[in-house]
Amino acid sequence: MPTPSWLRAAALTTTAVLLSSLLAGCGDGTRDGDLTTQRLAWTDCPAPSEAEGGGGSPSPLPNGTKWQCATMKAPLDWSRPKGDTIGLALIRARASGPASGRIGSLVFNFGGPGGSGVTALPAFGEDYAALRTRYDLVSFDPRGVGRSAPVECESDTQLDEYFQQDATPDDSAERTQLLNRTKQFNAACQKRSKTVLPHVATVDAARDMDLMRQVLGDGKLHYFGISYGTELGGVYAHLFPKNVGRAVFDAVVDPTENPEQAALGQARGFQLALDNFARDCVSKSTDCPIGDSAQDVKNRIAKLLRDLDRKPIPGIFPRDLTQTAAVNGIAQSLYSKDFWEYLTEGLQQAYEGDGRVLMLLSDSMNGRDENGHYSNIAAANVAINCGDEKPRYAPGYVLQKLPEFRAASPLFGDYLAWGMLSCTNWPVPGAADHPDVGAAGSAPILVVGNTGDPATPYEGARKMVDALGPGVAVELTYKGQGHGAYDSKNKCVQNAVNGYLLDGKVPKAGTVCS
Numbered sequence: 001m002p003t004p005s006w007l008r009a010a011a012l013t014t015t016a017v018l019l020s021s022l023l024a025g026c027g028d029g030t031r032d033g034d035l036t037t038q039r040l041a042w043t044d045c046p047a048p049s050e051a052e053g054g055g056g057s058p059s060p061l062p063n064g065t066k067w068q069c070a071t072m073k074a075p076l077d078w079s080r081p082k083g084d085t086i087g088l089a090l091i092r093a094r095a096s097g098p099a100s101g102r103i104g105s106l107v108f109n110f111g112g113p114g115g116s117g118v119t120a121l122p123a124f125g126e127d128y129a130a131l132r133t134r135y136d137l138v139s140f141d142p143r144g145v146g147r148s149a150p151v152e153c154e155s156d157t158q159l160d161e162y163f164q165q166d167a168t169p170d171d172s173a174e175r176t177q178l179l180n181r182t183k184q185f186n187a188a189c190q191k192r193s194k195t196v197l198p199h200v201a202t203v204d205a206a207r208d209m210d211l212m213r214q215v216l217g218d219g220k221l222h223y224f225g226i227s228y229g230t231e232l233g234g235v236y237a238h239l240f241p242k243n244v245g246r247a248v249f250d251a252v253v254d255p256t257e258n259p260e261q262a263a264l265g266q267a268r269g270f271q272l273a274l275d276n277f278a279r280d281c282v283s284k285s286t287d288c289p290i291g292d293s294a295q296d297v298k299n300r301i302a303k304l305l306r307d308l309d310r311k312p313i314p315g316i317f318p319r320d321l322t323q324t325a326a327v328n329g330i331a332q333s334l335y336s337k338d339f340w341e342y343l344t345e346g347l348q349q350a351y352e353g354d355g356r357v358l359m360l361l362s363d364s365m366n367g368r369d370e371n372g373h374y375s376n377i378a379a380a381n382v383a384i385n386c387g388d389e390k391p392r393y394a395p396g397y398v399l400q401k402l403p404e405f406r407a408a409s410p411l412f413g414d415y416l417a418w419g420m421l422s423c424t425n426w427p428v429p430g431a432a433d434h435p436d437v438g439a440a441g442s443a444p445i446l447v448v449g450n451t452g453d454p455a456t457p458y459e460g461a462r463k464m465v466d467a468l469g470p471g472v473a474v475e476l477t478y479k480g481q482g483h484g485a486y487d488s489k490n491k492c493v494q495n496a497v498n499g500y501l502l503d504g505k506v507p508k509a510g511t512v513c514s
Contacts, residue, residue, distance in 0.1 A: 033082045036214040040070035045091060048119050052089075052146035053367060053375040058122035061093060061129075067122050068092050072215055074143070074208045077199055086196070088208060089147035090140045091118045093125060097133040104218040104245070106135035106501065107209065109142070111227025111251070113202070114380030116146035127487055130498050135222065142232075143208060144200035145380045151196060153189040153379040156372055160319065163366050166309070167324040168414040175395050178418065183425045189379060190427040197428050200380070201387035202435060206236040210243060220245030220443070222501070226484055227251045227456055233445070234437030234464060237472075241442040246501050250448045251484035254460030255467045258433045259389045259423075260401070263416040264408055265457050270416075271409035273334040273454035274298065276481055280337075281344060290347045301330070302411060304350055313355045316363075321355025327415050329361035334454045336482040386423040390430035393420040440469045444506050447473045448493065452481040474506055479514040 045067045047057045058067040071087040095102045106128075110120040117139030128137055141148040154162060162185060169175040189197065209232075213221040222245040225233035230249035237244050257265060278297035281288040291297030305323050312320035319325075333343035339361075346357030367375035398417050405413035423430065439445070445468060449461025458477075465473040478485035478493050485493045492513030499505040 035073055035075070035081075035085070035211060038073055038215055040072060040090065040215060042068040042070045042092070045069035045118075045122075048116070049147055049150075050373050051150040051152075051376040052116040052119050052141065053377075054369055054371075054373055055119070058091075058119075058125075061125055063096065065093050065096065067125075068094075069118065071147075072140075072212060074211055076149075076196070078204055078207050086143060086149040087147070088140055088143060088149075088212075089118050090138060090212070091121055092136050092138045093121075093132060095132055095134060095136050096129075101134050102136075103134045103502075104136070104220070104222055105138045105213075105216045106131055106222045106224055107212065107216075108137065108139040108224045109226065109229030109232050110139070111229050112145070112377060112381055113142070113228045113232075113384040114145055114377040115228075116141050116375065116377070118146055124487065130494075131224075131501055134502050136216075138212075138216065140208075140212065142200075142205040142380075142384075144196060144383050145376065149196045149200075150193075150376045151189060151200065151379045151383040152192040152376065153185055153382075156374055158188070159366075159368070159374050159378070160372070163325065163328075163362070163368075164319065164322050165324065166322070167327075168309075168418055170309070179395055179421060179424065182421050186382075186424075186426050189383060193379075193383070194427070197383055197387070200383050201431055202232055202235050202384065203239070203431065205232055205384075206239055209236050210240050213243065218245070221247070223247040224501070225249050226486075228253060230447075230456075230464065231255060231435055231437075234439070234468065235435050237439035237442045237445065237468065238435075238437050241439045244439070244442040244445065246443065246504065247445045248448065248486075248497050248501060249445060249461075249464060249473075250486050250497075251453055251456045252447055252449055252461040252464045253456055254463040255435050255437045256463050257460075259385075259391055260393070260420060263420055264405060265460070266455060267405055267409035267413045267416045269454040269457040270331055270334055270412045272457075273452065273481070274301075274330070274409075274411060276452060277334065277340050277343065280340065290344055290351070298411070300351070301347065304347070305411070313350065313353050315355040315359035319359065321350065321359050321362075324415075325362040326350065326355070326358050327412065328365050329358035331412065331454075332361040332365040334482075337480075338482075382422055382426075386426040386430060387428055388431055388435065389423060390432050392424055392426070392430070394424065395421065437464065437467050438469050439472050442468070442472050444500075445473045446476060446497065446500050446507070448476045448478060448485045448497070450478045450480050450482070450485045450488075452479075453483055455483045474509045476507055477510075477512045479512065485513075 060066045070090045073085040075081045076084040076086050118141050121139035144151045169178050231253040278294040308323040312322045315321035333339040367377040405417040449458045451458045465475045496507040
């Protein structure tokens with residue numbers, strides 16, 4: 001079934017590729033096995049692997065700067081730092097300004113968990129041109145992701161079936177089927193990735209980032225974390241508060257919530273985004289093509305989903321648009337106001353029996369390309385979440401909670417409630433109810449919350465500020481729509497973030513941008 005929390009935007013084909021990334025040789029380029037002394041061999045970037053999402057090599061930046069890639073070795077097991085190592089894929093674009101003004105490297109994590117930073121950074125690279133004047137822009141595939149010892153679970157064909165299943169069961173037979181399918185997926189992860197599964201938790205990735213800081217030659221970690229990247233940044237700040245440089249958290253995860261609370265928060269967040277989408281559609285001067293009022297827009301969507309539960313419609317041949325795929329596609333379109341027009345188009349077509357646009361949106365969420373190949377974002381997402389999260393939920397418990405989830409979101413509540421089963425029967429125990437991000441002694445961390453964020457609701461920003469501890473975080477509010485704030489192009493937000501990262505100017509706590 002789909003993962004417990006929605007993602008922001010495949011199995012490798014040969015065992016040789018997996019082994020080369022999973023168990024990189026020990027000692028090469030280091031002194032006495034000290035991985036902090038390794039030298040990275042930066043070269044032109046290859047085309048992304050299937051696990052990273054495929055496609056062509058990243059295009060140079062507008063000024064001709066080429067993206068460079070390298071592999072950093074890190075311990076497979078941080079409790080055995082001189083044991084077997086894995087290779088972590090890195091990417092960078094060198095700073096564009098004079099060497100005298102260079103601050104160091106600015107490390108990005110774009111979220112997921114499970115997203116490839118090696119593919120995401122070039123996709124958004126132009127958005128960070130101002131920051132590149134004083135930083136090398138750097139990102140990476142966290143362990144378990146992309147080229148970094150990727151978690152593998154099921155084949156492309158199996159994943160097509162996995163994402164087509166009914167994720168909101170209506171009776172005991174459907175509940176049994178859902179639980180059995182979840183067990184099958186989790187067992188496949190254990191069979192194909194048992195070596196790496198115990199070592200892909202967020203705390204492991206945070207330790208990797210401190211090694212990265214040292215290998216890149218930086219005294220402090222300068223960091224830009226987005227979505228799940230804020231949780232990773234918070235865990236890093238907890239482990240290494242004195243090593244935090246200038247850091248920004250955007251689209252902030254609430255670090256105080258357990259998985260159930262996080263799912264319930266997402267239900268409210270996506271419902272709010274859907275409400276805003278519906279109001280926006282009917283407020284335009286031209287007629288809204290999908291409803292006469294905001295409530296009518298939502299009622300028609302709900303009817304579509306009920307109809308799809310009974311009878312799917314043609315999607316992208318040979319697959320049909322199921323209820324699950326439609327909900328996934330709708331959720332994907334709510335991540336950015338820029339996608340609302342695609343949601344309108346997709347709904348129009350679906351009402352006429354054509355599910356192609358909603359299916360494309362769902363595929364984008366799940367990491368499926370037009371050739372039917374999947375990245376490993378879904379596998380990595382489950383593995384990282386289940387490694388982090390201690391609670392395991394049973395179907396009976398979910399049934400008890402359905403009324404609360406439905407009250408939070410008539411459209412998304414069932415989907416997110418049943419998503420709590422994703423870690424049931426996971427072969428590795430979870431670490432904790434929620435992450436520890438207390439970071440006394442850290443440099444200031446700029447925390448940016450968006451009041452219209454569906455995936456990381458705005459309230460999480462204040463919770464992160466409080467959890468980081470007194471005197472650590474500075475909160476900035478963006479009154480906008482979509483997931484995150486900096487990439488909205490809002491000048492107030494960008495000026496505040498750039499002012500801190502480039503010049504060390506901490507904005508006044510409580511600053512509001514609209």
